[in-house]
Amino acid sequence: MKALLIVAHGSRRQTSNEEVRQITAQVEKLAGDDFDWVGSGFLELAGPSIPQGIQQFIDAGATEVVVLPYFLSAGRHVAEDIPAQIEQVQVLNPQVIITQTSYLGSANGVGDLLLGLACEA
C-alpha cells in the first residue's frame, strides 16, 4: 500500500496553503492506481506537518510513502529540513519504505509549462 505526500513550505496566507491542497486533490485524481493515498504536508505555518502526514498514512496501512517537495529550488528546505523530518518518522517505523523524490523545479517539463503560459498571454 503506497502513499504520496506532497510537501510545501506553508504560508501565513491561507489561500496559498489551500492552493497546495487543491493541486494535491488534482494529483490524487490523476494518480489512479499509482497511489492508494495522496495528501499534503507542510514544513511550517500550516498542517499537517510532514511527520504527521507520513505517520497518518502509516497508521492507515501504508508500507511505502513517497515524499515530493513542492519547491522550485534545491535550497536548505529540500536538501536538509525535509530529509530531517522524514528521518524522525523513519526511525519510529523502520519497516516502512520512505523516499524523497526530486523537487518540482527540477522536473523535465517545467520549461514546456512556462512556454505554454507565456504563449497564452
Added chain:
Amino acid sequence: MKALLIVAHGSRRQTSNEEVRQITAQVEKLAGDDFDWVGSGFLELAGPSIPQGIQQFIDAGATEVVVLPYFLSAGRHVAEDIPAQIEQVQVLNPQVIITQTSYLGSANGVGDLLLGLACEA
C-alpha cells in the same frame, strides 16, 4: 519584436538564482520563433531587477514584453509587487505592450508533472 521575462523572487543562495537562469535558457531554446528574446529578472536579492530586465528588452527593440511569474502561489509578490514594478517601466515606455501572465503554480500540467516525479521514485 516580442520578449519574455521570467521573473523569480531571488535568493541569497546563488545556486537558486542560477537555477532560474538555467530554466530560462531552456525556455529560450524551446521558444523558437515565439519570442525574439527570453531572459530572467528578480524581485530582490539578484539581478537584473524586473524593471531593468524589461527596459533592456525595450532598448534592444522589443515592442511587446511578456512577464511570467516563476512562483508557486498567488501571493502578494504576484498580485502586487510584480505589477507595481511593471508599471514603473510602462509609464516610461507607453508605446510598449507589457503584459503579466499567470504564475507557474496555476498552470494546467503542474499536476501531471508532480505525478511524473512521484512515479519515478
